[in-house]
Amino acid sequence: xxxxxxxxxxxxxxxxxxxxxxxxxxxxxxxxxxxxxxxxxxxxxxxxxxxxxxxxxxxxxxxxxxxxxxxxxxxxxxxxxxxxxxxxxxxxxxxxxxxxxxxxxxxxxxxxxxxxxxxxxxxxxxxxxxxxxxxxxxxxxxxxxxxxxxxxxxxxxxxxxxxxxxxxxxxxxxxxxxxxxxxxxxxxxxxxxxxxxxxxxxxxxxxxxxxxxxxxxxxxxxxxxxxxxxxxxxxxxxxxxxxxxxxxxxxxxxxxxxxxxxxxxxxxxxxxxxxxxxxxxxxxxxxxxxxxxxxxxxxxxxxxxxxxxxxxxxxxxxxxxxxxxxxxxxxxxxxxxxxxxxxxxxxxxxxxxxxxxxxxxxxxxxxxxxxxxxxxxxxxxxxxxxxxxxxxxxxxxxxxxxxxxxxxxxxxxxxxxxxxxxxxxxxxxxxxxxxxxxxxxx
Numbered sequence: 001x002x003x004x005x006x007x008x009x010x011x012x013x014x015x016x017x018x019x020x021x022x023x024x025x026x027x028x029x030x031x032x033x034x035x036x037x038x039x040x041x042x043x044x045x046x047x048x049x050x051x052x053x054x055x056x057x058x059x060x061x062x063x064x065x066x067x068x069x070x071x072x073x074x075x076x077x078x079x080x081x082x083x084x085x086x087x088x089x090x091x092x093x094x095x096x097x098x099x100x101x102x103x104x105x106x107x108x109x110x111x112x113x114x115x116x117x118x119x120x121x122x123x124x125x126x127x128x129x130x131x132x133x134x135x136x137x138x139x140x141x142x143x144x145x146x147x148x149x150x151x152x153x154x155x156x157x158x159x160x161x162x163x164x165x166x167x168x169x170x171x172x173x174x175x176x177x178x179x180x181x182x183x184x185x186x187x188x189x190x191x192x193x194x195x196x197x198x199x200x201x202x203x204x205x206x207x208x209x210x211x212x213x214x215x216x217x218x219x220x221x222x223x224x225x226x227x228x229x230x231x232x233x234x235x236x237x238x239x240x241x242x243x244x245x246x247x248x249x250x251x252x253x254x255x256x257x258x259x260x261x262x263x264x265x266x267x268x269x270x271x272x273x274x275x276x277x278x279x280x281x282x283x284x285x286x287x288x289x290x291x292x293x294x295x296x297x298x299x300x301x302x303x304x305x306x307x308x309x310x311x312x313x314x315x316x317x318x319x320x321x322x323x324x325x326x327x328x329x330x331x332x333x334x335x336x337x338x339x340x341x342x343x344x345x346x347x348x349x350x351x352x353x354x355x356x357x358x359x360x361x362x363x364x365x366x367x368x369x370x371x372x373x374x375x376x377x378x379x380x381x382x383x384x385x386x387x388x389x390x391x392x393x394x395x396x397x398x399x400x401x402x403x404x405x406x407x408x409x410x411x412x413x414x415x416x417x418x419x420x421x422x423x424x425x426x427x428x429x430x431x432x433x434x435x436x437x438x439x440x441x442x
Contacts, residue, residue, distance in 0.1 A: 033216055271300065
């Protein structure tokens with residue numbers, strides 16, 4: 001078997017999974033895929049989720065404590081948060097510009113609209129109920145954990161980030177007074193390196209995991225091929241608008257950031273990010289993709305571990321460019337489909353609300369729908385309208401997760417360049433001695 005780079009194996013698994021899932025759907029074997037193939041995808045996803053929280057905790061504590069400079073930490077943190085908020089606002093604006101240009105939803109027939117409302121009305125009501133328990137104020141207050149061990153157990157990523165930052169700062173302060181504190185920091189560094197080694201092992205299963213994940217998604221969506229074709233035709237404009245806006249944001253905004261603020265060629269960045277993007281597309285979870293994102297950014301782009309261990313976990317929790325963009329497009333689509341006109345002021349409210357709602361949004365599949373309810377309420381669009389888009393939410397969730405992960409990596413690259421902490425071709429983990437290709441699939 002020829003030795004191909006890991007991203008090629010993942011791509012082969014992705015294409016094969018789509019084909020296998022489609023064949024299973026049209027031949028009436030979707031149940032077989034969901035029963036016997038889907039568990040392999042869930043197993044692979046669980047392996048990635050298993051190491052996501054420890055990786056954030058260990059790498060962030062080690063990264064902050066090793067800085068030994070509160071001013072440097074403040075600079076990196078300020079740049080990261082500022083860039084994340086700005087890129088999210090720009091992404092939402094791009095989405096609104098594209099959706100207003102093409103106006104999807106205005107041609108949705110009353111029959112299809114009624115069919116969608118009936119088919120997905122119950123699910124829409126459940127999502128609305130979930131959203132009623134969430135507010136932006138609660139999201140912001142929830143950053144501080146009342147019990148950090150519970151936050152670790154429940155994978156509350158933003159709370160884990162906050163606790164890790166506090167612990168790292170405390171160790172930095174303590175090191176000035178208590179000899180031997182650096183040994184504690186080294187322990188966290190070694191644990192972080194151990195998690196990265198686990199990533200190397202888990203990624204050998206990536207092609208199989210991606211195959212199972214995609215086969216299950218396609219088989220589930222295609223359980224009724226006739227209905228799927230009708231929905232694709234009816235909602236094709238909406239889906240196309242979201243994908244086009246995501247692509248424009250990636251090609252224009254991120255490329256401009258790399259060109260203006262770094263010396264990293266776009267081709268190098270795109271090649272390095274391909275494994276993480278393919279995994280993000282397959283899993284719909286930026287948290288599950290985080291270990292691979294860190295690995296890609298450090299080994300493929302050369303971002304120093306001081307930056308990647310801080311900026312990327314933070315980005316996985318507060319940077320939701322793709323989710324915010326999708327919420328803007330979805331809100332206007334639903335308004336168009338229901339015959340509601342949104343003026344400039346209301347669309348500005350969408351930008352502000354979606355940007356704030358994205359902070360602390362859980363980096364797991366499907367949570368964007370819950371946050372969309374908050375956006376719809378802000379501009380007085382009936383919440384039941386989310387039933388119009390639920391049929392195609394999963395494939396769009398996969399696409400917007402790719403943008404979320406790419407945005408995290410872009411900001412990390414820009415911040416590293418501004419701090420002089422990017423060194424192409426080097427690997428920054430303890431014991432490493434140069435660039436290493438991902439292991440070939442078994």
